[in-house]
Amino acid sequence: MCIIRLIQFWTCENRETIMEKNNWPPGDLVIWFFILAELLVFGVFFAAYAFTRANNVELFNEYQLHLDRNAALINTVALITSSYFVVRAVAAIRDDNSKGCFHWLLAALFMGVVFLVVKGMEYHHHFSLGINLSTNTFYMFYLSLTFFHFLHVILGMIILLAVALKARSGGYSAAEHTGVETGASYWHMVDLVWMILFPLVYVMR
Amino acid sequence: MKYESQKVAKLYFVAAIGLFVGQILFGLVMGLQYIVGDFLFPEIPFNVARMVHTNLLIVWLLFGFMGAAYYLVPEEAETELFAPWLAKLMFWIFLAAGAATILGYLLVPYATLAELTMNDLLPTMGREFLEQPTITKLGIVVVALAFLFNIGMTILKGRKTVVNLVLLMGLTGLAVFFLFSFYNPVNVVMDKYYWWWVVHLWVEGVWELILGSILAFILIKTTGVDREVIEKWLYIIVAMTLITGIIGTGHHYYWIGTPAFWQWWGSIFSAMEPIPFFMMTVYAFNMVNKRRRNHPNKAAVLWALGTAVMAFLGAGVWGFLHTLAPVNYYTHGTQITAAHGHMAFYGAYVMIVLAMISYSMPMMRGREACNSARAQSMEMWSFWLMTISIIFITLFLTGAGILQVYLQRFSDNPMPFMVVQEKITLFYWLREIAGLVFLLGLVLYIASFFVGKNEPEATVELAK
Numbered sequence: 120m121c122i123i124r125l126i127q128f129w130t131c132e133n134r135e136t137i138m139e140k141n142n143w144p145p146g147d148l149v150i151w152f153f154i155l156a157e158l159l160v161f162g163v164f165f166a167a168y169a170f171t172r173a174n175n176v177e178l179f180n181e182y183q184l185h186l187d188r189n190a191a192l193i194n195t196v197a198l199i200t201s202s203y204f205v206v207r208a209v210a211a212i213r214d215d216n217s218k219g220c221f222h223w224l225l226a227a228l229f230m231g232v233v234f235l236v237v238k239g240m241e242y243h244h245h246f247s248l249g250i251n252l253s254t255n256t257f258y259m260f261y262l263s264l265t266f267f268h269f270l271h272v273i274l275g276m277i278i279l280l281a282v283a284l285k286a287r288s289g290g291y292s293a294a295e296h297t298g299v300e301t302g303a304s305y306w307h308m309v310d311l312v313w314m315i316l317f318p319l320v321y322v323m324r
Numbered sequence: 325m326k327y328e329s330q331k332v333a334k335l336y337f338v339a340a341i342g343l344f345v346g347q348i349l350f351g352l353v354m355g356l357q358y359i360v361g362d363f364l365f366p367e368i369p370f371n372v373a374r375m376v377h378t379n380l381l382i383v384w385l386l387f388g389f390m391g392a393a394y395y396l397v398p399e400e401a402e403t404e405l406f407a408p409w410l411a412k413l414m415f416w417i418f419l420a421a422g423a424a425t426i427l428g429y430l431l432v433p434y435a436t437l438a439e440l441t442m443n444d445l446l447p448t449m450g451r452e453f454l455e456q457p458t459i460t461k462l463g464i465v466v467v468a469l470a471f472l473f474n475i476g477m478t479i480l481k482g483r484k485t486v487v488n489l490v491l492l493m494g495l496t497g498l499a500v501f502f503l504f505s506f507y508n509p510v511n512v513v514m515d516k517y518y519w520w521w522v523v524h525l526w527v528e529g530v531w532e533l534i535l536g537s538i539l540a541f542i543l544i545k546t547t548g549v550d551r552e553v554i555e556k557w558l559y560i561i562v563a564m565t566l567i568t569g570i571i572g573t574g575h576h577y578y579w580i581g582t583p584a585f586w587q588w589w590g591s592i593f594s595a596m597e598p599i600p601f602f603m604m605t606v607y608a609f610n611m612v613n614k615r616r617r618n619h620p621n622k623a624a625v626l627w628a629l630g631t632a633v634m635a636f637l638g639a640g641v642w643g644f645l646h647t648l649a650p651v652n653y654y655t656h657g658t659q660i661t662a663a664h665g666h667m668a669f670y671g672a673y674v675m676i677v678l679a680m681i682s683y684s685m686p687m688m689r690g691r692e693a694c695n696s697a698r699a700q701s702m703e704m705w706s707f708w709l710m711t712i713s714i715i716f717i718t719l720f721l722t723g724a725g726i727l728q729v730y731l732q733r734f735s736d737n738p739m740p741f742m743v744v745q746e747k748i749t750l751f752y753w754l755r756e757i758a759g760l761v762f763l764l765g766l767v768l769y770i771a772s773f774f775v776g777k778n779e780p781e782a783t784v785e786l787a788k
Binding site: 147149150151152156157159160163165167251252259260263 | 563576592
């Protein structure tokens with residue numbers, strides 16, 4: 120539905136005026152197509168997880184206990200915090216504060232690094248126990264889902280880094296900062312996916 | 325046409341069209357052999373006809389891509405081609421190697437060809453689509469390297485545009501993944517595993533980048549829409565293509581002895597492969613709707629829009645049809661695959677090469693922007709004949725495939741392969757008739773290069 124609405128919007132004639140008047144959607148419209156496509160991939164993955172779990176509840180419940188929920192909680196906090204920092208970065212550039220924008224983005228990137236390190240330690244733990252994609256269905260989903268998300272964190276960080284570097288060299292202003300909003304939108308998507316992944320894989324029983 | 329050296333593309337395009345004709349003729353021979361098994365036996369056995377049909381397709385598309393790159397890259401980079409002589413030399417080497425290989429297939433038994441070309445030294449022959457003698461494969465590598473060098477140096481010395489960089493990325497990927505055709509492990513699972521790195525990662529990976537960049541170039545030229553808008557689309561199409569296409573390789577790993585997680589990975593990621601194709605359709609039509617001017621080359625615009633639609637249908641929809649593991653359990657290796665293959669190759673790659681030829685050829689033959697109205701009208705007739713007949717070929721093969729799956733694999737009393745083949749003969753007849761219509765379209769297409777030569781160019785008013 121969202122995609123159809125977006126296409127309708129994209130093809131309507133006074134799109135540009137509506138966008139300018141309402142300042143919507145934030146960032147470049149094209150990134151929203153990308154975000155929706157990404158959400159669709161994750162959505163299908165989550166649905167596949169849910170259906171498979173429904174048929175193997177005991178197996179999933181048993182191996183879920185082997186996951187480190189504290190580490191995942193730290194990562195949840197890290198990503199939420201990073202999203203907050205990104206919001207501050209957008210607010211800063213709206214005040215024409217390039218330096219502030221750059222610093223907030225750096226802070227967000229730092230939280231991204233925290234996420235990668237914690238997740239990396241979890242992977243290290245699993246791999247040292249000889250767990251891999253063929254161990255059982257639960258681990259197949261756990262490793263696939265989290266690793267696919269892991270790659271998105273990296274991609275999101277690359278985007279934020281590019282935006283941060285441009286902000287530092289004064290490439291954005293209060294009048295023109297679409298790039299910052301574009302990067303922020305993508306990063307929030309990465310965060311959002313984790314917000315679903317964390318309860319679904321680590322917590323829900 | 326802004327640069328003299330762009331003209332080398334003409335050689336490549338002429339050869340491409342010539343080989344295209346050969347491909348269709350052998351397709352018709354083989355289509356008849358599905359019905360009359362010993363047609364032309366022993367001169368051209370089915371396996372040889374099939375090899376020639378598929379190899380010619382690949383080779384002519386490669387000629388088409390190279391021609392497109394030689395035309396497009398100098399214009400985008402705003403500089404002459406680095407070494408036009410090298411492009412010409414490589415053309416003749418590639419053509420000679422290609423012709424010799426096809427003649428080898430036709431004139432001597434395949435095993436003899438393997439002996440003659442000393443396949444024993446580095447065995448790479450005998451695998452579907454990669455049947456070329458090792459020496460031909462080495463030739464392809466040399467041609468590809470010289471080509472990449474030529475294109476790369478041109479881009480380096482000129483303007484760097486997104487279109488050029490995406491094209492270069494696609495062409496480099498094409499060359500790199502071809503190297504896996506030299507890796508031929510004894511373990512048959514490993515063999516198939518890496519075989520797909522050539523076959524799948526070409527057509528569902530790097531070739532899509534080539535398609536995207538050529539389409540972007542034609543749209544920039546014919547619609548006058550801002551380059552920035554088109555480039556943004558190109559970025560996300562490339563990203564989605566790579567995200568879905570690379571792991572999507574898994575949809576070939578369901579039943580070949582690879583770990584079971586591939587059934588999940590392959591299903592989920594390849595189910596998303598239609599997305600970039602859908603984006604391409606939406607964006608092509610959008611750009612044409614938002615055009616700032618009417619380009620007099622209406623035929624080229626038709627091919628460009630046609631490729632956007634047909635690629636989505638053939639690669640996207642028909643691919644999705646049998647990509648999920650539980651479905652593919654029944655359909656793999658049936659006529660469903662053939663249906664998908666025909667429409668996907670035509671829609672995504674045949675049409676984009678023809679679009680580029682349609683756009684560039686008039687200028688390389690001395691016209692200002694386009695052919696006469698009569699030539700264009702004939703070309704558009706050929707567009708519709710070929711496109712509609714490929715749709716019918718696809719539908720007939722799909723019908724044949726569904727019946728085949730049911731009778732041979734799904735029903736309570738599965739029948740043997742050959743018995744089922746007899747039962748679906750009607751579909752093969754219909755497919756063959758549609759194939760003849762395709763040939764008619766191709767004849768008209770070639771004829772369109774020779775009609776209305778002395779008439780004035782079509783103008784925008786006339787083209788409306």
